[in-house]
Amino acid sequence: MSDQPIIKISLPDGSVREYPKGVTGHQIAFSISEGLARNVLAAKVNGEVWDSSRPIEADATVTLLTWNDPEGKATFWHSSAHLLAEALEALYPGVKFGTGPSLEKGFYYDVDLGGQALSMEDFAAIEAKMQELARGKNQYLRQPISKADAISFFTEKGDEYKLELIDGLEDGQITFYTQGNFTDLCRGPHIPNTGIIKAIKLTNIAGAYWRNNQENKMLTRIYGITFPKQKELEEHLHQVEEAKKRDHRKLGKELELFAFSEKVGQGLPLWLPKGAMLRERLESFLKKAQLKAGYLPVVTPHIGSKALYVTSGHWEKYGKDSFQPIKTPDEDEEFMLKPMNCPHHCEIYKTKPRSYRDLPLRLAEFGTVYRYEQSGELHGLTRVRGFTQDDAHIFCRTDQVKEEFLRVIDLVLYVFKTLGFNDYSAQISLRDPENKAKYIGTDEDWEKAESAIIEASAERGLATVTELGEAAFYGPKLDFMVRDALGRKWQLGTIQVDYQLPQRFNLEYIGSDNQKHQPVMIHRAPFGSMERFIAILIENTAGQFPLWLSPDQIVILPISEKYADYAEEVFFTLQDQDIRGFVDHRDEKIGRKIRDAEVTKVPFMLIVGEKEQSEQLVSIRRKGEGDLGSMKVEDFIVFFQKEIKNNLTSF
Missing domain, CATH: 3.30.980.10 (Threonyl-trna Synthetase; Chain A, domain 2)
Known part of the structure; x- marks a missing residue:
């Protein structure tokens, strides 16, 4: 052994140790401690995961992997x-x-x-x-x-x-x-x-x-x-059982949020009234924040001509895998169901000349798109064939890219914080330097775009991982990955920098030098898709949504039919204050009505009987807390609105 050449092994703690050439990861582990040697599963050698028994023949950086490491x-x-x-x-x-x-x-x-x-x-x-x-x-x-x-x-x-x-x-x-x-x-x-x-x-x-x-x-x-x-x-099995109780498919049915129909088609969700109200509240929440952030609303068709996607490069890249043709009486016309919104927004940009003073231009749309997913890959709302993106495209000057990227990060983090998505990570997706042919655009544009993402993420203190080869074909991106109740990671929010589509669509603005310049395009979607976002939201909250978001915020429970008119009077008073709910007029005992309201996760139960009617009161129960006592109706409104304010901060 002593005659063997010596190699240097750099370890994660910064130390450098010398070993005979041909040393294995397991032998390195054993030289550190017997306990580590027992637990080592593999070794990462110069960034590549190896068997712990594989000889290392030259100087290397080595990380010993155990069960605690994802690669382990x-x-x-x-x-x-x-x-x-x-x-x-x-x-x-x-x-x-x-x-x-x-x-x-x-x-x-x-x-x-x-x-x-x-x-x-x-x-x-x-x-x-x-x-x-x-x-x-x-x-x-x-x-x-x-x-x-x-x-x-x-x-x-x-x-x-x-x-x-x-x-x-x-x-x-x-x-x-x-x-x-x-x-x-x-x-x-x-x-x-x-x-x-x-x-x-x-x-x-x-x-x-x-x-x-x-x-x-x-x-x-x-x-x-x-x-x-x-x-x-x-x-793990206990966690799986708990996750089953939170399965958005199960809760979506029980809470009457959404359904699927074989006759409508696989992967095409039907939003029921309560689910539609949930969606509308989420849309209103983000639209309000976007208006404050300077976004302008637009609406584009559900279809586009094939020529649109040939220009954008999406047709060449994805072809029949993403596009579904639409038959028209004119055989010379080729229309496709829209699989993405960005080409349409490029055409909106081109509707009039733009100056450097017009930028940044932020166009936002809740646009429904359609992509063909194989039936075996469909899964509730998390993987569907028709979905709505909270899409926006920012057209800006090169010197504005970083600032706009920072503003979008702030918006995404605001959305996550408000909705309780605290277990998330950020992934910087870059080009594969070994396979540049997969991507369009110049090295210079890619380097500028990648630098902007890396710098902005660092400036906001995001804990990020970098993945080579995961960029979109037109540009790098920052993806926000959220864990569901089972610990699985889902991509929700995304921000992408794109120098390519503006070039393909010949987008221009007149600069301060009175010359024509090409804008940079930032694609962003804090929710990602409404369908997937709501699926993860259902599972994270177990269907117990924040008060401001609940489809039914209150249910009024008359003790008997004698108090039905008073219950309706209270309901209309609350409805005028934008407090949503219904009156349970069923001929059931009050205990049964309370249990049913608990099961359907209504936040507040307002019980009315003889005393409540005579004194213009409501007796209040809160899900998970029980009896809160009686209040005047106007006092409950003040209490309720304060709860909403505490629940929902402004952007």
Whole structure:
């Protein structure tokens, strides 16, 4: 060992240690502490996640990954997908394998069972087999292999899916991983051995087209999740059960907010009266803030000609994947359902000459758009085919970009704070420097746009992560990711800087130098889409919306029919003060009416009987708090309006 060349390893704490060339991540961990060595799952070497057993041959920056790191969990769950595949191969001879990636929570594997039946009832036997194999503590062994040998292996095995994957790989870049009796095509990385996987739960089964192409065969997708401790699995399953109670699809039905109809079409939500009132309140809230921030409202059609999207570049980029053609009597006309609002707003900009004094020009629209999502990807309101964006486009000078970006960040944070979205993160999405051909525009424009986003985010003190390759094809963006009740991340608010569409649409303004210049375009949507935003809002609040937003803020409960007229009198008095609700005239006992109001999450119950009628009072109950005593109707109005004011701050 002493004769081996020495390499320098830089660690996250800033220290630099010397090790023999060929040292592994596990050996580095062991040199720090035995406890760390027991817990290390993988190593990040110069930014790339490796097996902790893989030799490091040169000076490197190394981070040791454990269960507490997102990349550690991802490695653990990807290794668990291989364990699932090994169990399936033992239980279902002849099974063929597609891909088995990790997810944000767990993993799946797509398999072709060759006609063999498999349902959730079979999960217990598969889990037991996985546990048996895990106890074998088999190492995940990495083996570089030539393309010819890889083809030979899977040809002999008869797995056409792996052969198709190999066909797209370069010779010299192919690796196999073996644990126990199972070998898979995989670039890794993996955890040290199967014994680290202690708790296993298969969660769901679904169909999935091979390589997400409807023309290919439908495979069976098996989902699962694993943990290094049984207690963590139990905590996760408890969280899942709690999340089911908050599922926006369940609550949306119970609270009569929205519905779906097969005759209307999959992924096209129908907003019921209470849901429509909720939407309108959200729209009014944001429109008020936007007007204060200098936005001008516009309205554009639900369709556009194909030429519009050819000009914008969206047609070339997305084609039939996003666009749905509309048939007209004139065969020479080509119209599409609108999948985005930005090209229409560019045309609004062009309706008259613009001066540098006109900028920034902020155009805002709650515009409904349509995109084709495959039926297997539709999910309640979070993934639909028709949705409304709280869209706006800011046309500004280059020297205004950063300031406008800061103003939009402030608006997004105001929305999140007001609606209680405190568990969010911000992602800066930049170009992939290794694949610039995916994007349009010059390097100079991209560098200016990316710098503006990075500087503005830092100035507002946002905790951000940077993702290369996640930018839109026309520009970089800042996405706000919000966690739902199950801990899943959803993209809601987004801000994007775009130098390209103004160029494609020949947008101009006359500068102070009396010359023509091209404006910069900022795309922004604090909600993202009304549908997804409301879905996450339902789950975060468990349907108990802020008082100002509740579709029904009060319900008036007459003790008997004798007090129905007084109940109506109170209702109309409150309605005149913009307090929303209804009178429960059902022939039910008051206890039943109170319970039903609690279930439907009405914030205030106003009970009226003989005393209330004679003294012009209401007896007040608040959901979750119980009896608040009696008040004069006018005093309740003052109390209620103060509650709203405390609930809803101005922008």
